Amino acid sequence: MEMRLTAVNLDCPDPLALAAFYAKATGLPLHERSDAGFAGLVGENGLVIGFQKVDGHRAPTWPDGEVPQQLHLDFDVDDLDEAVAELTALGATLPAGQPRPDLWRVLLDPAGHPFCLSAKPPRRE
Known part of the structure; x- marks a missing residue:
């Protein structure tokens, strides 16, 4: 199959x-x-x-988990800081608790769903 x-x-x-x-x-x-x-x-x-x-949708309460996240989306970006700034300007929020801000950032979309941004790996020549 x-x-x-x-x-x-x-x-x-x-x-x-x-x-x-x-x-x-x-x-x-x-x-x-x-x-x-x-x-x-x-x-x-x-x-x-x-x-x-x-x-009656209940937004996930990341990171405390009272209402579980159910799923999250991951996106690669060229520059983490720039992407965070652009996405928060569009309505995303950046929670204070970031598990590995040097490698990825967790944001919440306008409905409360967490999603992750990771820096694109460098291109190999």
Whole structure:
């Protein structure tokens, strides 16, 4: 059996708003059939990052874990400090407790989901 990952979906209170945040952050286009109940971004390989409306959504409480994070997304960036500044300007928050700020940064998206930024490894010549 062969399986291919086609989507990763995040629960949230406002799919279009969260999709807009990640669209600005990643440059990925909004899926043409996005609406108030489900919105998605489409990567060039066809992978969809989806955002589905859940009434009564409770945001994860990272890092204390009272409400577990359920999942998180990881992104490589050229410059950690620059990426953090740009993403917080878009609405992300940078929690005070950072486990390894020299290697990666944990941010919270506008719906409270943690996501990680890591510096791209240097290119080998």
